[in-house]
Amino acid sequence: MTPIQFALPYFGPEEAAAAAAAVQSGWVVGGPRLRELETAFADHCGVSHGVGVSSWTTGAFLVLKTLGIGPGDEVLVPSLTFIATVNAIVHVGATPVFVDVHPGTYNIDPADIPEKITSRTRAILPVDQLGLPCDIDEISRIASANDLLLIADAACSFGSAFRGVAVGSQATITIFSLHARKIITTGEGGMIVTNDGDFAERLRRQRHQGMSLSDYQRHGQLPTMFETYPEVGYNFRITDVQAAIGVAQLARLPEMLRLRREIAQHYLSRLDGHPDLIMPLVPDHVTPNWQSFQIRLREGARLTRNQLMERLHERGVPTRRGVMASHMEPPYRSHCAILPVTELLARQCLQLPMHPRLTADQIDFIADELTDALK
């Protein structure tokens, strides 16, 4: 059996050819492939605009900054997330206020949101953790009732659906990651989607030093147009080489989702019902993309989570700890947040290998080793 990889991008000759074609065209940034990727992403999400950026993190920073969120403002966010979600809030000078999560879905618990709202709260930044859509209906209701902005961290959930509708249209602004561990990847990258055309145009200018014209407009059709710089902007651009890879990846999204679903079913068929393990919970109204496969050790299991990870590593099964608790990391300890569910999950969860090239034999091997280690 070939060595098991924990995660692996699903690349083939299609992506290699697309990247080569972009290079050979000589137009490697701000060109037609970027526009194609933005349009394709927006279409998939059922919204009008996509804005490609260099990462989820720079995209989230740009969104928060452009919305005018900054010092003195509070943003509600789960602590149980990759720390980038929280860092983006701090980068604009605002204060993250941590909300606990639901023990089954690992997503922000709407029941814990109201008591965290103060007169300084400006926005809610919920996360679709591990690709599983959060309870966006209830969160939207709370946001509207309290006049708060809703910005969705869908870094992991491209291709997932909520009540049968693709993730991306439920919040006013949704941000995806195109990092190597995500469903569709361009190595690094991010995509912001929204129905607000003026906002999308402003984001496009801001990702490009505040320039009034895109490269496409300046170099593509109207070479005599001169740009201006009405605002101070940034360089958060994604290249056309990346965009070309992204377009090729998008064409294979249904295949990737099918393979991930089959792998998840295989894991579940082998591990569901194990007395020491809690399998991922998928509420009826959501369709996950299975970006990750996270399991939880029950209280009283023979091994601790860390011991289990070490045993599996010795046997050739790479794992990762479950989603982190950001408030327990040094920059955020001073917030003294009390989040019992988050802390429990951060201690008890681990992630098993998950990527489209995982074979049935490898999954059986992982399940056998896991079961054996827990005997």
Ligand SMILES: Cc1ncc(COP(=O)(O)O)c(C=O)c1O
């Ligand atoms: C939930 C979540 N938010 C944000 C990010 C950051 O994405 P990027 O690496 O594209 O900045 C990640 C990446 O792993 C993530 O998992």
